[in-house]
Amino acid sequence: MKAQLAILSAIALLVALSPGARAADLTVSVRTAAGKPVADAVIMVYPQAGGAPRPSGTYRMTQHHMMFDPFVMVAPVGAEVSFPNLDTVRHHVYSFSPTKPFELKLYAKGEAPSVKMDKAGIVALGCNIHDAMVAFIRVVDTAYAAKTDAQGKATIHDLPGGVASLRVWHPYSKAKAGETARAINLARDGAAAEGFTLELRAAPEMKHY
Amino acid sequence: MIRRLGPCRFLAVALSFGFLGAGAPAAHAEMDLFSRRAFAGVVDLRLATADGEKTFVDGGFGKLRYGGDRSGDWRVKAQVADVALIWKPQFSGAFSGLVDVEAQPEQRPSPDLVQSFVVFKPVPKSDFRYSARAGLYWPEISLEHGGPAWTVAETITPSAINAWVGEEVKVLGAEAHVQNRFGGHEIGLTAGVFTDDDTSGTLLSFRGWALHDIKSTAADRFPLPTLSPYMRTKQAPDTRSRRELDNEAGWYARLEWRPPAPFSLNAFYYDNRGDGVSVINKQWSWDTKFWNFGAAARVGDKLHLSSQLMFGRTIMGFPSATGRWVDMKFASAYLLATREIGEDSVSGRFDWFETKDLTTPQDNANEDGWSALAAYRHRLNEHLNLFVEATHIESARPGRLYGAVPAEQNQNQLQASLRISF
């Protein structure tokens, strides 16, 4: 009985001490200098311990009311992103971003062609029929990525402790390549919080018909 | 030579470009000529009432689509204001076309061809992109019109500027567009050459500015109000919108700037290079030139502002002791504010307009006036929008006296429109 307790304690201690065995939650809030929350900022954490992404679930970039939805999507490397057309009109979606140049030629309602995102980076989307349609896919090569909500907040769960690089990207950020980075040191457990202030250029004025 | 082909040539020119496109190597899946999606349409059911002077539609000097009864009291009219059937063939991924045939009760012939053009627009491979268009179309001037049937987006009635564009600035032409992006700034340049817009200026001179949503067609005639005794012997009592009379091509150019900020600016210049004296059946070639400046801005999330300023000059006729028969400067501006309310919108617009006659006192083309408009658009569903609109207009035009109408006129108009798109 005592021996069993000792073994269990030893295992518990080992689990507690081994890196990544206990996980931390990181909440990042992004605001403008004026204090307004910034939605659609992509938070990426690269722990020294690593952590490759595992594509799971479905990645849908819909077209509805002549707009892409979502405006910003986070997708792991290897994700198969589908482009369902929910409009009665045809769309002709393309990207000339070096990350993933592609073209989905004229497809109708009910069709949902898909594209495999095989490289990390930014994929800016457009529609050759509707110039006002704009959206972005941020393809990430870390398992720890999320996008800020309307309150400008995103929480990344189950992060391994230790040193990590924290990066924030937004399509309209004035920072170089739209990205701001800093090094953080995460405790082995508990909850951590980080804040970012981004300078954004205004979204362009689109024809609203 | 080309003139003898008649109005059918608009269709012929556009289609020949289209088949050129279809002949280009294209994957089968990209071609869509006759599926359901290649067709669209708009039906406008209208209930309107107005007081004041007789509308120009009925040969009066009235500046709105509807007018009062004989004594200037409110008159009610219900009509199918527009039926548009649109064919949007896709010849390949880059080549598409548009043919728009519309029935408008005020137009003769009706139905008639309203637009017919082909577009070459390859998918961009970089921030630099280009496209081209040829056929019968409106050059990009209006910030109010959009959609395949060239309908007004947020109101029933377009501004004075864009109502005139709808009447006398449609061309049979070809244009090229290039666009590039530099550090978030987008610069676009469009240049075009055209024929068949020689009569441009006729309505603006003899009737003046107007605010209505009747679109010119390929073979139509707009009625003119009673002309001055001086002009009555020279000009036909109506004007053909699409005529090439002097066999000189006109040109236009447009520059647009979209900065990384919630506004955009554009400048447009037009010169139909009419000689002012070529004439067939009392339809004259006018020498019309104008500038149009446009600005659009978004304030916050829900408020859109747009504004255009147009000014130019139109000249017609032979030299006389007092100058050319018509030599007139024209100018107009509007400010439109639209606020989104859920899927609905409420709009307000103020229009100002003026013409200045520089010649022949026997034919007075001076006018000045303004208009205020309020409109509400209620989206019922994907296919149905209900518009309600109120317009007030005041103008002074000494030339109304040629029709025994007092020079100064005030008018009110109320309209409801159910716009069905499919």
Ligand SMILES: [Cu+2]
């Ligand atoms: Cu589209």
